[in-house]
Amino acid sequence: MSTPDLNLLVTLDVLLAEGSVARAARRLRLSPSAMSRALARLRDTTGDPLLVRAGRGLVPTPRAVELREQVGRLVQEAEAVLRPADKLDPRKLERTFTLRTSDGFVENFGPGLLSLLGRDAPGVRLRFIHKPDKNSEPLRDGSVDLETGVVEETTSPEVRVQALFRDRFIxxxxxxxxxxQGEVTPARYAAGRHVYVSRQGRDTGLIDEVLGSAGLRREIVTIVSGFSAALTLARSTELIASVPERHTGNLRTGMHSFALPVAVPEVTVSMLWHPRLDADPAHRWLRERVRELCVGAFSKRIG
Structure with missing residues (x-):
């Protein structure tokens, strides 16, 4: 069975609306002979004359009358599918977005993001899920809409990336x-007892490498998987927590923060998403809100 030429739907819609080959030709910017050939093809395809002569004009057959409303609706729906998406109205948006982030991001930026959505897009719901690794598969398979974190070599090259902010450890x-109290020297810092954060359960990290190059070694007495847990322990013990400054702004309230006395490289925190969502108006609106929030949430560095 041959595939029907769907372009004939537009031709049929105009012919039934105009009731004239000449007027339909002018409307579609075709020659009368081309329109006559198109009508012949429609008659052959549908097995019905569709338009028959009555005096000087053409009148529709019962089959044409039956098709008129259906064809018009199909053409309108096709035009709606092919035109650019309407401008997004956040207040009418009803959608759940899944964000894969660290606990620190949720704790520091989550309240502001939820407040913004509650005001501008009350029908939007956010689902925050834990980020145990750098695997890009959740973005690829659609189980995650947006992710935040530091881009590494393991990040899939197909993923879209936009930087949000630079962060340093303190x-x-x-x-x-x-x-x-007093100046925090490398020796004083290294001499203290430390809580170390590692999602992979490692014993040491970049800070230890920098200290080692200066001939120093810090004592790590406990290892936790998140910055929130590290700060909770430091708040009620003698432990020193070394954490990202911007990721932990809300969590450090009531504690003393200081610039690290060794040169540890800053990191760039980005948001990541799959290319299929790049042009989606709702997803683009969410990305813009996350970026605005992150850019405006931090106004002063310490140290």
Whole structure:
């Protein structure tokens, strides 16, 4: 069975609306002979004359009358599918977005993002899920709409990336800790007892490498999987937590923060998404809100 020429639907719609080969030809910017050939093809395809002569004009057959409304609706729906998406109205948007982020991102930026959505897009719901690794498969298979984190070599090259902010590591201790007073030198910092954050359960990291190059070694007495847990321990013990400054702004309230006395490279935190969502108006609107929030959420560096 041959595939029907769907372009004939537009021709049929105009012919039935105009009731004239000549007028339909002018409307479609075709010659009368081309329109006559198109009518012949429609008659052959449908097995019905569709338009028959009555005096000087043409009148529709019962089959044509039956098709008129259906064909018009099909053409309108096809035009709607092929035209650019209407301008997004966030207040009418009803959608759930899944964001894969660190606990620190949720705790520091989540409240502001939810407040913004509640005001501008009350029908939008966010589902935050834990980010245990750098695997890009959840973005690829559609189970995750947006992700935040540091781009690494394992990040899939097909993923879209937009930088949100630069972040640096700082030291954090409770207010009555010895490091809350006086200059924090590399030796004083290394001499303290530390809580180390590692999602992979590693024993040491970049800070230890930098200290080692200066002939120093810090004592790591416990390892946790998140910055929130590290700060909770540091708040009620003598431990020193070394955490990203911007990711932990809300969590460090009531604690003493200081610039690390060793040169540790900053990191760039980005948001990542799959290319299929690049032009989606709702997803683009969400990305813009996340970026605005991250850019405006931090106004002053310490140290």
């Amino acid at each position: 030291g954090v201790v409770r207010m009555d800790h010895p490091l809350a």
